[in-house]
Amino acid sequence: MTKLLSEKNDDYGLDQMCDLAVKFYKAGYSEAKQVVYKRFEKNILEDYAFCGTEAIMELYGVEGVLKVAELVGEILIENPDDYESSWRIDDFQKRNKQVDIYKELEKASLENEFIKVYYNSIQQNKWTLPRHRKIKRFTYELVKEKMESKRFGFLSSDRNNELTEVVVEKLANEFLTEKDNQKIELYLRFFSARKFPFDYTPIFKIANGRNPKNKRLVEYAIEALKHFKSDEIRQFAINRIKTKKNPADFLCLLVSNYKKGDFKLLTEVINRSDDYDYIHSIVFGIIEIFEANPTKECQEPLELIYNKMNCGLHRIDIVELLYENNVLSDKIFKELEFDSEDRIRKLYRKIKNGR
Template sequence: MTTPQKVKSAFRHAVRLGTGRACLLARAHPEIDFSAYLIEAALTCFAYDGQAEPSRAAYLYELYCLVPQQARIRRAVLRGLATERTDTWALTQLFGLTLFFAQQGDAAARKTLYRNFLRNLIRSSDWAGADEIITLDGLAGLHYVARKYGQYLKRHPDDWQDDGPIEFFQEHHPTIDAWAELRQWAETDADVQRYLQNVKNTLASQAYHQAARPQPEPVPTLEELLQRPPGTYVRLAVRRQLPGPAEARLLAERLLTERNPAVRENLLYLFSRIEFPLGYAPILALARQKPGRYRLAEFATDALAHLPAPEVRAFALQKLARTTRPGQYTSILRSNYQAGDAALLTSLAARFHNEHTIEALAISYVAIYEANPTPECAGPLLALYAKMNCGMHRYEVVKLLIANGLLPAWLHEELPFDSYHRTRLLHQPPA
């Protein structure tokens, strides 16, 4: 028997993940008060990466419209917008929700939206709220935003502003010349004039520095990259210069004799992207080393994902039996998968709860089952779906289930209400 407490627990879990199950539960149980969990989700950005994933404000507003405790939720959101001073992505979510209230004629929401723009700023978040005000009031909203920035610049003359709000307005109102309107306002409004001049100065500075940049250096050769200290730049550049088969073989032979550990790290990163052509044994030996200053064992482990061999598979299974970082070793199964491995992958997804671990598993499981289409992918992918708060990788999981003809009816029912817009588009209406 399903108790109200179990339904509440299921709703809270779903709304934190951002799945459509929350909407279905709210519809099916209007007698249950879900407001505490909706408030929690409104005040906190539960998305795995709030910067990369679009705001969940629209998703939360849909849920708000389904429940009877709207007054309580609305008060909490408006209070949250007035007090959020630590999390940029929670702040933008609250601005988005407040915009929805204001668009329905809520005078207090409108006032709160305006009042909290450029107020008690979170570092590097002075842009938050500008788009919502412009969305709400168009040209009048742009005027307000420009004046507020001008007033802020009067107190902070060393600050700079770009043309983001102007471009946002122009995109949504292509028949109105935003720059012409700003110039006209600036004739009689010192705050707008200050903002407009600051934006012009910023754009001029950007253009100057762009023009003054020296001619770009020649693209470094792969050899030059290998000689550089390991780091993010080198890895990104290596991805753009992956060698062909003949050069890859020469680089593999070099790895066997190279003594410089920095170069060896760069070489191993290269072979985490392409197959090491001299067999698995040298890479497996490096993967078995203890971690040190250089990331040799880590990148060697990554390189094993391209190398099918019984010993490589045995290494992965041995590590997975005791590791706390399973995503590093499940990736090896991409080239070493066997029928029945779904049971292991399902158990790993069930065992771990940390969001970073679940995200790493999601990345590796998607790669495994893209390379190894099989009906048994359903177990591991559904186990992940039940825990993932990353909307973008949830989309990839659902795509794989659909591609294999394994999407359960209950999950298909949730898709139109997911927090991630691309997942919603995967829903297929009845024929």
């Protein structure tokens, strides 16, 4: 609470401290409510990051909403090009059906110019959920359209699996005759999600070659090769993983070519550095390998990378893999109860109930 009052710029830290203050108050620490109010008033001061909107609304109800409206309205007057959308008020209304919060704001706006500016702004900037657009059926024509518009992410989508084998073979034949490197790159993106239907040799040749200037053909060719099981591809992968300072791009090749004992090599790769960017670059491949190859051997490399990173999205994947392979340690299990990720805490409760 002391830190919340004095902290100026740690945006995520401030959000978490405000959320904690609400929990403290609900747990019986009455002084937390006043701390949130005092910190919220500092939002108007120079160098103080804005925080506490949701917290003060939850703690003070209608009074909190009016406090937010007054302070934000004052900021809007000083910054006429800025605006406030209605989503916070709409959310408050949804959770507090016993009060007409718009009527309360309208009434207060008659006597307070700051609240009036705020009220007008949320009326003019109504927040609505985006409408669901009808998804186009995945077809050969749609793939070609996305290639023309360079929609890279779309091309490597799992929706590629909706296409028939006939269509995939048609695209594969086009790829084999294509001369333009930019278009070859697009085809490889497609085949990173949908297995190339013919022999992998032409793709392997690209993966084993050099990139043309400003192109990423080698990277996408490697991604496309991950669907193939082959001694040649495995040896290529092992050599690159052993010799490259950062072998992140080559880890995916073990997805279809993992062998018993490879966990030792993966553990060595993880131990090469504690650098955040390095660890984050290799975690995708490590997870993908063990998702495709269930084994108790996953424990050592996954525990190691778990202890080296703080990304919640990857942590849930790591924990689930450890659990599914029956190698989740008691130490990590006990930590899950207090994890910042809701899905991990939910997994903790599931495991606990199972035990």
